[in-house]
Amino acid sequence: MDQPDDGRFLKLIYLDLPLLIGLLAVSGIGLVVLYSAGQQKLDLVIGQAIRLGLGFTVMLILAQLPPRYFRFWSPWIYLAGIVLLLAVMVVGDVSKGAQRWLNLGIVRFQPSEIMKLAVPMMMAWFFAEKPLPPRWPHLLGGALVTAIPFVLIAEQPDLGTALVVGCAGASALFLAGLSWWLMGGLAVMLGGAIPLFWTFIMHDYQRQRVLTFLNPESDPLGTGYHIIQSKIAIGSGGIYGKGWLNGTQSHLDFLPEGSTDFIFAAFSEEFGLVGGSLLLTLYFFIIARSLYMAAYAPDTYGRLLAGSLALIFFIYAFVNSGMVSGLLPVVGLPLPLFSYGGTSLVTIMASFGILMSIYSHRRPRSR
């Protein structure tokens, strides 16, 4: 797997072959599924392919940069992100009841997207200089680094992205060596905070989503409709699925958002348990490979950043597949490399670019 003779050319351009194969496999399957789930509209697939191409290009470019650049820019990117988030609060565009977009004239831009990279970078930068396992003041500093953007994004409101940012920070803390005792204490505190969170932070539609998750049948035509139809799509797929282009739930529009957030249901309907298991295995492979690469990183900054980025990817895959199958409440996160559209695709590919950079620059190279 990691034989030096393998992929000599890829090494030259700082790419990791196993990870690249994993990413290409998921993206390729994603395009095939999207053709079916998107009502066989070719321009949809082409649009997604272009977006993927853009993502892989970003990955390729970032992989060329040595990790020290990321480390140097970490605090500045983070600060810029915070400023942009504050700007969104003041002058952002409102779309679907949420204030997330910053209109820069040419492009509409979602600053919260930056924070998905900026928070792990900042956390890694912060702990890289501190002795590990972290001590109390450092822990508080790390927690603050995560909490500020988390609150700003949750207020937009964009629970999905806030969740990703929060998890990125939490995973950095955990990987940095947060003591088990403290974690136990935090868990208890979080448990106590849930009622406060429910009452003061969460918006009505978010509360509704949780309630619907707990009992989807309570509102079959309203908020429960998505999850019921999604479960029907997955369940009716059976072990082998109905076959490509034969999904009735997705093709007859019973499955809402079948090409975006709920594409996993459309996929499971047509490819069954076999296809679903294969996809989950591919995701596991990508995450495992990323963690492996993180473990190989030369310094603490690299390890923490790479590990957090791997876990961000995991959060996407797990929250989306869990939500679509009715295991988790409905949170607006796309299935990474699968769902149509979304700037998150570019962000995710960027994170893999950083990952590859950290991993492939680990030894001083002599030309």
Add this chain to the structure above:
Amino acid sequence: MNLWRRAKAPVDELKTRVGKDNAAESELFFHRALVVLLAVFLALLAVAGRLVYLQVFNHDRFTTLADSNRIRLQPLPPTRGFIFDRNGVLLADNLASYHLEITREQVKDLDETLAELRDRIALTDADIERFRRLSRRSAPYDGVPLRFQLTDEEIAKLSIDLYRLPGVDIKADLTRRYPLGSRAVHAIGYVGRIDENELRRIDPGQYSGSTHIGKIGVERSYEEVLHGRTGWQQVETNAEGRPLRVLSRTPPTPGQNIYLSIDIRLQAVAEKALEGYNGAIVALDPRNGEVLALASQPVYDPNPFVNGIDTVSYRALNTSKDKPLLNRALRGMYPPGSTIKPLMALAGLDYGVVNRYSRVFCPGFYRLPGVSHKFRDWKHGGHGSVDMDRAIAQSCDVYFYDLALNIGIDRVHDFLQQFSMGQPTGIDLPGEKGGVLPSQTWKRKSYKQNWFAGDTLSAGIGQGYFLATPLQLAHAVATLSQRGLRFLPRVLYATEDPGTRLKTLEPPRSAPPVVVKNSRDWEPVINGMIHVVEGGTAHRIGIGAKYRIAGKTGTAQVFTLGQGEKYNAKQLSKNLLDHALFIAFAPVEEPRIAVAVIAEHGGGGSSTAAPLARKVMDAWLLNRYEETAPDSTAAPVAAPPEPSPHGTE
């Protein structure tokens, strides 16, 4: 996991700039990464387990749910069977008609579209109100009818502009049509839109695609035959419910065609003969109960009823004092008057109260013992001494007063019941009435009064409480002609499979016969009826007849004269004039037609009703359907009515 151990080696060698213990931190990270990897594995395993739960253990349930999502059953309404007369003349068919339909989903501004349509064709407020009502109950992608029965001119006007009116369509469907209009409407009836009451009664599956149902007449009584069986198709629909493709199909079975026993030519003769009167003519084939003509005047056009008659026209029909909607043949109840006398005579013979030679002296009135009240005969001076034959031929009231009194009302009731008096004959048309055959019990029940001897006298000449429908009278005379053999009257002659054109003839259905102890008792009664036409009260219709007729006239009192008053037709307003009745069968030797005629306020049975019966019998027996039959001896309408003083003749 060997990979992980190997990975540690190079990391240990690295020195960090800040003097931290990189090796220890690497070790720490490695352990944490292992924990994370385990957590990731377990989380994804949980999702996989969820997939197994949904896709393996609950697969069947979700498959059913997915199918019920997408598969809808659509009814395929059958084509309604046609109605023909016995000779195959078309009486009811289905005509392609055009209606205007609006699909709201495709309309930008509904009010504007309606206004634009209003500029082009006539749209009433009722149309728009109905459209809005139907709209509320249908999906936006379903077309909702706005106007029915577009004329060619309207279609032409609309067609030019249809492209500018998205969502507006001209749709063809089949609508019931009665090409002969009002002809035989009381037998055929009509179909109409299914109403709330019918919705509760009908099989919702069978009628889910049908808009119309038989309301009255044959259309109603043979609804099941005419309607056919609804077919079904399974269609795949999308989430909006729009049908995309047909998955399977069970075609509908079209309704059977029906042939009526009515001869529409004879029906025309009967209806025309009756024109100018309110009344009914029923002609039966006595040998099998087939209804040859069933006329009730006045008539109405059933066509407007099919798609909903407008309120003004309906109110006009409904409140008219001539009651055109009333089927007098089945539901008109009249005192039978003297037409009951042959049956009374037969009862007298059967009970042994009289024989054919028994004589009664008729002084022109009848008095009950010890009572001064005079029951008058229609003939002022009386008939003198009469036997049964003469009593029937001359319609002597006094003879039958005496006879009824001697039989007794309850025995009269029991005997006449055999002729289906007092109860529906059982014709295959809806709504038939049973009339009134009075008895002591009946009067006690209905009036809470005792029966008086005077009541018996009135009943003896078909007056008083006695009521019968024209159909009952026709059935009775048909039974007489067959010497007691009875057949249920019916209008269904045959059914026909519309595909194979295979006809199934309807067999006659006999009813319990009238049994008399001595079968020779029929003859004096029938002879009396022959003598009604040959020298009796209806002798004028016998003139020139090419066949022999047995009949009986009747004049039913509408207005009771006071004691000592004289009946003067000229002084009475028309609606107080007597009803004219006549029953007959012919030819005497081999009866092929039995007729009952009632002309309301027609005056005398012999002068008004009998000639109408003659017209019908001529048409049937001599095949003479032309208006101006040269041999017709029907009493000229101009002839002055027979000066029948009062009572029944």
